[in-house]
Amino acid sequence: xxxxxxxxxxxxxxxxxxxxxxxxxxxxxxxxxxxxxxxxxxxxxxxxxxxxxxxxxxxxxxxxxxxxxxxxxxxxxxxxxxxxxxxxxxxxxxxxxxxxxxxxxxxxxxxxxxxxxxxxxxxxxxxxxxxxxxxxxxxxxxxxxxxxxxxxxxxxxxxxxxxxxxxxxxxxxxxxxxxxxxxxxxxxxxxxxxxxxxxxxxxxxxxxxxxxxxxxxxxxxxxxxxxxxxxxxxxxxxxxxxxxxxxxxxxxxxxxxxxxxxxxxxxxxxxxxxxxxxxxxxxxxxxxxxxxxx
Amino acid sequence: xxxxxxxxxxxxxxxxxxxxxxxxxxxxxxxxxxxxxxxxxxxxxxxxxxxxxxxxxxxxxxxxxxxxxxxxxxxxxxxxxxxxxxxxxxxxxxxxxxxxxxxxxxxxxxxxxxxxxxxxxxxxxxxxxxxxxxxxxxxxxxxxxxxxxxxxxxxxxxxxxxxxxxxxxxxxxxxxxxxxxxxxxxxxxxxxxxxxxxxxxxxxxxxxxxxxxxxxxxxxxxxxxxxxxxxxxxxxxxxxxxxxxxxxxxxxxxxxxxxxxxxxxxxxxxxxxxxxxxxxxxxxxxxxxxxxx
Numbered sequence: 001x002x003x004x005x006x007x008x009x010x011x012x013x014x015x016x017x018x019x020x021x022x023x024x025x026x027x028x029x030x031x032x033x034x035x036x037x038x039x040x041x042x043x044x045x046x047x048x049x050x051x052x053x054x055x056x057x058x059x060x061x062x063x064x065x066x067x068x069x070x071x072x073x074x075x076x077x078x079x080x081x082x083x084x085x086x087x088x089x090x091x092x093x094x095x096x097x098x099x100x101x102x103x104x105x106x107x108x109x110x111x112x113x114x115x116x117x118x119x120x121x122x123x124x125x126x127x128x129x130x131x132x133x134x135x136x137x138x139x140x141x142x143x144x145x146x147x148x149x150x151x152x153x154x155x156x157x158x159x160x161x162x163x164x165x166x167x168x169x170x171x172x173x174x175x176x177x178x179x180x181x182x183x184x185x186x187x188x189x190x191x192x193x194x195x196x197x198x199x200x201x202x203x204x205x206x207x208x209x210x211x212x213x214x215x216x217x218x219x220x221x222x223x224x225x226x227x228x229x230x231x232x233x234x235x236x237x238x239x240x241x242x243x244x245x246x247x248x249x250x251x252x253x254x255x256x257x258x259x260x261x262x263x264x265x266x267x268x269x270x271x272x273x274x275x276x277x278x279x280x281x282x283x284x285x286x287x288x289x290x291x292x293x294x
Numbered sequence: 295x296x297x298x299x300x301x302x303x304x305x306x307x308x309x310x311x312x313x314x315x316x317x318x319x320x321x322x323x324x325x326x327x328x329x330x331x332x333x334x335x336x337x338x339x340x341x342x343x344x345x346x347x348x349x350x351x352x353x354x355x356x357x358x359x360x361x362x363x364x365x366x367x368x369x370x371x372x373x374x375x376x377x378x379x380x381x382x383x384x385x386x387x388x389x390x391x392x393x394x395x396x397x398x399x400x401x402x403x404x405x406x407x408x409x410x411x412x413x414x415x416x417x418x419x420x421x422x423x424x425x426x427x428x429x430x431x432x433x434x435x436x437x438x439x440x441x442x443x444x445x446x447x448x449x450x451x452x453x454x455x456x457x458x459x460x461x462x463x464x465x466x467x468x469x470x471x472x473x474x475x476x477x478x479x480x481x482x483x484x485x486x487x488x489x490x491x492x493x494x495x496x497x498x499x500x501x502x503x504x505x506x507x508x509x510x511x512x513x514x515x516x517x518x519x520x521x522x523x524x525x526x527x528x529x530x531x532x533x534x535x536x537x538x539x540x541x542x543x544x545x546x547x548x549x550x551x552x553x554x555x556x557x558x559x560x561x562x563x564x565x566x567x568x569x570x571x572x573x574x575x576x577x578x579x580x581x582x583x584x585x586x587x
Contacts, residue, residue: 059408062548066407066428144494147501156503158487238465238487238498248488251469254405254428 069257076249076258080265083245090163090231090241095224097167102174107204109175110182123175130172135230139165143237158237166234170227177219181212214284221277225270242266338555340388345413345552351389353380354399354412360492362516362576363418370396375512375576376416379435382568383414383544386559387552401469404545405429414556415545418510420471430548432557434541435569440475441514442528442586443507445499450506453528456480456586463487465495465504471540472508475531480508496522512577529586 193203235244246258365373444450
């Protein structure tokens with residue numbers, strides 16, 4: 001809420017806004033009104049044109065029956081939600097595993113000292129390989145390759161195997177994010193910590209990592225949203241997730257409405273996450289900018 | 295900070311762009327194959343149907359094209375049951391071998407709304423009432439029976455009846471009637487594993503990730519004879535199980551003008567014994583699988 005000087009006209013400090021000032025404020029108000037009206041009009045026109053183009057296209061009746069059939073939507077929703085449970089389970093379990101493994105990999109890559117060379121080299125090789133390997137190939141290899149070995153005591157459950165493949169790939173992504181965070185912490189921070197008598201492990205734990213993690217929260221959440229959508233790929237091994245549940249109905253009756261339902265369900269799930277990301281980022285910016293913005 | 299110096303000019307451009315879009319999306323001329331459903335070719339003139347490409351018959355099928363329906367993943371060689379049927383239908387319609395073009399059409403594209411890139415699609419697609427809302431079918435060219443495949447000596451291989459399969463982990467390909475058989479007829483305790491392609495389902499069977507696989511009978515015999523040697527056909531489902539007889543049909547665009555002609559050709563081939571002969575030639579004799587009570 002901004003309030004102008006003229007609101008203070010009633011105060012008793014004897015100030016009376018000049019006619020010119022009042023004129024200027026009036027002008028500004030009309031401009032603002034005009035801008036709002038224009039925006040509304042432009043939105044209306046755009047919406048109307050899009051609506052007319054779509055509903056007057058020759059294939060619209062069939063498109064509507066194929067993609068927006070209320071009957072199929074009702075039929076698909078419970079099955080899609082049932083499949084979504086699998087997506088969410090995978091998201092929680094894999095997400096936690098990915099964060100831990102990614103952080104360990106990043107730390108392994110940023111260790112100093114010649115004695116750690118093999119560890120550094122291994123972590124580097126791992127991230128290079130799994131960041132470059134297409135996820136779908138990684139999934140196929142793990143889900144169908146591991147059971148083919150017929151190892152005693154190794155699971156053949158497609159969900160567990162698919163989840164491991166997701167963890168393999170995504171830890172590599174997340175490791176790189178964490179590493180970028182760690183390397184963005186100014187060397188003077190570490191130097192100061194060491195000169196206060198902290199060991200290098202303590203410096204990492206109490207000084208470097210807290211700053212590093214805070215800095216990479218937005219890209220981390222980005223990867224989490226991405227992981228949430230990729231959990232559906234586990235269905236390659238026969239497990240039924242939300243998208244696959246939709247595909248089963250679509251393939252049976254040749255109607256695409258279930259896909260639309262599944263898409264909307266995923267979007268509805270992602271929006272809160274995105275808002276949360278924005279909120280975290282904004283809060284961090286406020287904290288960093290204590291003392292007012294310049 | 296203003297990103298645009300002249301909002302009015304930008305708005306004018308945007309409006310112009312919208313208009314162009316609207317004009318560009320305006321109904322295009324109806325393609326020859328896209329008449330109304332009533333606009334059937336009356337005469338079925340040999341070789342003169344309203345096809346996607348004039349004077350040619352374009353036939354679609356998925357890739358990979360599985361045996362025994364096709365041979366060597368090449369639908370154009372005339373080998374395999376469906377390849378032979380497609381050529382026989384084309385011949386009936388007055389299109390010789392040279393006038394038939396094959397096109398790769400993934401299963402999901404066969405029923406997508408919008409203009410089709412094929413005159414008919416032959417891909418072991420079962421006729422059903424709800425599917426007829428989206429596409430047109432010819433008359434059926436093959437009576438399908440579903441069968442169960444399991445590894446020899448496994449618990450599933452000993453099944454004698456449908457009830458014996460209730461405690462078994464079953465798998466099937468997405469979009470197939472095999473999956474419907476699992477869900478509607480067997481109703482197993484654990485939900486079925488659903489695969490994008492039969493290849494993946496076969497791997498899962500070999501790996502023991504599923505106990506048994508439901509496929510159509512010819513595919514079942516092909517799997518056990520050529521692909522997974524230590525698997526056997528456990529049995530087939532009764533085709534008269536209350537439901538109407540299941541048949542594979544050729545898929546055409548809902549608005550296709552040649553559906554009547556293609557159906558007539560298939561009916562004629564059934565009548566003169568061509569279909570039966572082709573079945574005998576390309577598909578394993580299906581009588582030898584025990585029927586699951």
